[in-house]
Amino acid sequence: EVQLVESGGGLVKPGGSLRLSCAASGFTFSNAWMSWVRQAPGKGLEWVGHIKSKTDGGTTDYAAPVKGRFTISRDDSKNTLYLQMNSLKTEDTAVYYCATLGVDYWGQGTLVTVSS
Amino acid sequence: DIQMTQSPSSLSASVGDRVTITCRASQDIGIDLGWYQQKPGKAPKRLIYAASSLQSGVPSRFSGSGSGTEFTLTISSLQPEDFATYYCLQHNSYPRTFGQGTKVEIK
Numbered sequence: 242e243v244q245l246v247e248s249g250g251g252l253v254k255p256g257g258s259l260r261l262s263c264a265a266s267g268f269t270f271s272n273a274w275m276s277w278v279r280q281a282p283g284k285g286l287e288w289v290g291h292i293k294s295k296t297d298g299g300t301t302d303y304a305a306p307v308k309g310r311f312t313i314s315r316d317d318s319k320n321t322l323y324l325q326m327n328s329l330k331t332e333d334t335a336v337y338y339c340a341t342l343g344v345d346y347w348g349q350g351t352l353v354t355v356s357s
Numbered sequence: 358d359i360q361m362t363q364s365p366s367s368l369s370a371s372v373g374d375r376v377t378i379t380c381r382a383s384q385d386i387g388i389d390l391g392w393y394q395q396k397p398g399k400a401p402k403r404l405i406y407a408a409s410s411l412q413s414g415v416p417s418r419f420s421g422s423g424s425g426t427e428f429t430l431t432i433s434s435l436q437p438e439d440f441a442t443y444y445c446l447q448h449n450s451y452p453r454t455f456g457q458g459t460k461v462e463i464k
Contacts, residue, residue, distance in 0.1 A: 249446075276453075286393075286401060286444050288453040302451040305358070337401055342391075342448065345412065347400035 242309040243267035243346050244315040245339050250351030257329050257355070263339030263348055271295065276342050277324050279335035281352075289313075289337070292322070306332075329355045358381055359383050359447055363456030369464040376432040378459045380445035385425050389449035392430045396441045404443075405430065435461070 249261040263275070278298035290303035292313045301313050312325040322339050336350040362438040370376050380390065388408035393401040403412050405421035408428055418433045432439055440463055445456040 254457040283460040285442075286395070286446075286455045288446070288455065291453075304452045340400075342446070342453070345406075347402075354385060 245341075245346055245348035247317045247337065247339055247351040250337065250353045252354045252356065253329055255329060255331055255355055256355050258325070258327045259329065259353060261324040261326070261337055261339075261351060261353070263324075265320045265339075268341075268344070268346065270315075270320040273341045274343055275313075275315060277311075277313060277322075278339050278340055279333075280338070281298045281332070281335045282288075284335075289324070291342075326353070329353075329356065331355050346349045358452055359386060359454055361445055361447055361449055361454050361456040363445055363459055365427075365459060366457060367460040367462060369462050370435050371464045372435055372437060374435045374449065374464075376435050376439075376461060378430045378443055378445075380423075380428045380430075380456045382426045382428070382447055382449075386447045386449035388424050389447055390423070390428050391446045391448070392419075393444045393446060394439075394441045395444065432461075 244266045246264045253259050274293050277289040279287050279289050290313050292301045310328045314323045334355050336352050338350045340347045362381045371401050390408045391403050392405040395401040404415050404419045409421045420431050422429050442458050442460045444458050
C-alpha cells in the first residue's frame with residue numbers, strides 16, 4: 242500500500258522557520274518526482290515546488306511566492322522528502338501536502354500556521 | 358507563468374444533471390493538463406490526466422476534452438458523491454499552476 246505521511250507542521254511566528262517531512266512507502270521513492278502543494282484555509286490549491294529524481298538530475302523548481310525562502314530536498318536512503326521553510330509569513334499559513342503528481346499519490350497534509 | 362482560468366467558480370446542480378467545467382490556459386499547453394476532485398478535509402484526487410485520459414478506478418461518467426488552451430471536464434450524470442470542488446492543473450511548464458477551483462453544490 243502506498244503511503245505518504247507528512248509531519249512537522251505547527252504554529253510558528255512570522256519570520257520563523259519550520260521543516261516539514263514526508264515519509265514515503267509502497268513505491269520506489271528514488272524514482273519519483275516529488276512535489277509540495279499547499280492550501281490556505283478556505284482557498285484553492287497552490288503548487289509550491291518539486292524535486293526531480295536523482296537519475297533525472299535531482300533539480301528543484303519553486304513557485305514565485307516561496308522562491309528563496311523554501312528549500313525542497315530528499316533523502317532516498319530514508320524514503321523521505323523535506324520542505325525547509327524560512328522567513329515564514331502569515332500568508333504561508335496552509336495545509337501542506339506532499340505528492341507524486343505523476344502517479345497521483347498524496348499525503349494527508351500537515352497544517353502550518355504562521356501567527357504572532 | 359501560465360495562468361489557468363477556471364469557470365464557473367461555483368455551480369448548483371441536481372443529481373442526474375450534466376455538468377461542464379472549463380479551464381483556459383494563457384498559452385498553449387498541449388495536453389499537459391489534469392483534473393482533480395477534492396472533498397472537504399481530504400487530499401485532492403486526480404480524475405483525468407493528459408487532458409482526456411481517465412484515471413484508473415474513476416467512474417466513466419467523468420470525461421475530459423480539449424487541447425492547446427481550452428479544456429473541459431464533463432460529468433455526464435451527477436451523482437451524490439460528486440459534490441466537491443474541482444481543479445485543473447497544468448504541467449507543461451514551471452511553475453505548475455492550478456485553476457481557481459469550481460465548487461459543485463447541491464441544488
